[in-house]
Amino acid sequence: xxxxxxxxxxxxxxxxxxxxxxxxxxxxxxxxxxxxxxxxxxxxxxxxxxxxxxxxxxxxxxxxxxxxxxxxxxxxxxxxxxxxxxxxxxxxxxxxxxxxxxxxxxxxxxxxxxxxxxxxxxxxxxxxxxxxxxxxxxxxxxxxxxxxxxxxxxxxxxxxxxxxxxxxxxxxxxxxxxxxxxxxxxxxxxxxxxxxxxxxxxxxxxxxxxxxxxxxxxxxxxxxxxxxxxxxxxxxxxxxxxxxxxxxxxxxxxxxxxxxxxxxxxxxxxxxxxxxxxxxxxxxxxxxxxxxxxxxxxxxxxxxxxxxxxxxxxxxxxxxxxxxxxxxxxxxxxxxxxxxxxxxxxxxxxxxxxxxxxxxxxxxxxxxxxxxxxxxxxxxxxxxxxxxxx
Numbered sequence: 386x387x388x389x390x391x392x393x394x395x396x397x398x399x400x401x402x403x404x405x406x407x408x409x410x411x412x413x414x415x416x417x418x419x420x421x422x423x424x425x426x427x428x429x430x431x432x433x434x435x436x437x438x439x440x441x442x443x444x445x446x447x448x449x450x451x452x453x454x455x456x457x458x459x460x461x462x463x464x465x466x467x468x469x470x471x472x473x474x475x476x477x478x479x480x481x482x483x484x485x486x487x488x489x490x491x492x493x494x495x496x497x498x499x500x501x502x503x504x505x506x507x508x509x510x511x512x513x514x515x516x517x518x519x520x521x522x523x524x525x526x527x528x529x530x531x532x533x534x535x536x537x538x539x540x541x542x543x544x545x546x547x548x549x550x551x552x553x554x555x556x557x558x559x560x561x562x563x564x565x566x567x568x569x570x571x572x573x574x575x576x577x578x579x580x581x582x583x584x585x586x587x588x589x590x591x592x593x594x595x596x597x598x599x600x601x602x603x604x605x606x607x608x609x610x611x612x613x614x615x616x617x618x619x620x621x622x623x624x625x626x627x628x629x630x631x632x633x634x635x636x637x638x639x640x641x642x643x644x645x646x647x648x649x650x651x652x653x654x655x656x657x658x659x660x661x662x663x664x665x666x667x668x669x670x671x672x673x674x675x676x677x678x679x680x681x682x683x684x685x686x687x688x689x690x691x692x693x694x695x696x697x698x699x700x701x702x703x704x705x706x707x708x709x710x711x712x713x714x715x716x717x718x719x720x721x722x723x724x725x726x727x728x729x730x731x732x733x734x735x736x737x738x739x740x741x742x743x744x745x746x747x748x749x750x751x752x753x754x755x756x757x758x759x760x761x762x763x764x765x766x767x768x769x770x771x772x773x774x775x
Contacts, residue, residue, distance in 0.1 A: 430503025604720030
């Protein structure tokens with residue numbers, strides 16, 4: 386097959402739409418009918434998980450939404466707390482790929498609603514069973530077990546998009562696209578991201594442990610496929626906060642930091658102990674948690690409202706309680722797709738437990754950024770490489 390007709394373009398009024406290649410397409414649609422944005426998410430997501438697998442040796446997954454990842458992770462085991470905040474049965478036996486997917490989907494459940502999933506390895510039954518429970522547009526993987534394919538083909542009454550990609554496919558080194566009828570051409574970003582990019586540590590604290598190096602690599606590979614400007618917080622083998630597409634880098638840092646803080650707060654004992662009303666759907670529960678841990682908590686705790694959400698009215702978390710809980714987290718890694726122009730980014734990042742940073746460097750205020758890192762004992766590596774993605 387040299388081309389595939391799509392449901393429609395970016396919007397329903399943009400027809401016709403297709404993907405095509407001079408030669409055979411490296412993808413097969415096994416179920417559903419993907420659209421234009423579905424394939425943008427699928428192909429960007431596939432590149433991300435393939436590179437995570439190559440860099441770490443572990444299965445990887447990502448949750449893509451509107452051409453940026455909402456979450457990305459490698460297949461490290463889940464402890465009881467992680468299973469609880471990701472709404473995975475505590476008795477469930479999970480494959481490494483299923484663990485990667487649970488982490489990628491669970492990093493930012495609000496943003497992942499209606500996502501497109503990419504998996505580095507053939508989808509197994511355990512991973513498919515997790516996918517079946519979530520609101521999602523589709524999945525791309527290099528293969529599917531018969532059991533997994535059967536589960537996924539039954540999702541959304543057969544309309545769920547299931548795409549298989551040839552893992553051996555390699556694109557041309559020159560890539561092209563059109564904007565307003567004008568063709569753009571550039572060399573493909575084939576840069577390999579690994580520990581060698583973390584050698585130039587410029588701060589007084591030069592110690593970056595192996596686990597932190599792994600998390601910085603997760604952050605940098607995630608940024609490689611995130612719409613710029615972008616910043617990524619990573620912890621425990623997964624992205625926990627991604628700030629994408631902001632015009633100002635400090636806004637990226639704040640946005641991603643706020644998402645990381647939410648990830649921490651979801652582990653607070655009071656959040657873990659929330660009792661929801663019988664029959665409340667997964668999406669409504671996710672929305673309720675997001676509002677409960679925000680400054681807008683009254684929207685779900687008001688009289689006449691909480692009764693439809695909770696079995697009993699929980700006490701809100703005060704700002705002081707939230708700040709104290711977030712302060713208990715440490716050792717977070719942070720990557721940036723371009724240099725930090727001011728030390729205010731470091732000031733914000735350290736409030737979310739950041740101790741390790743990787744960024745290109747090259748700002749006229751690098752000395753100020755290093756000075757702020759040194760003030761808080763943060764280790765920072767200058768990678769010398771920019772990761773803009775558009």
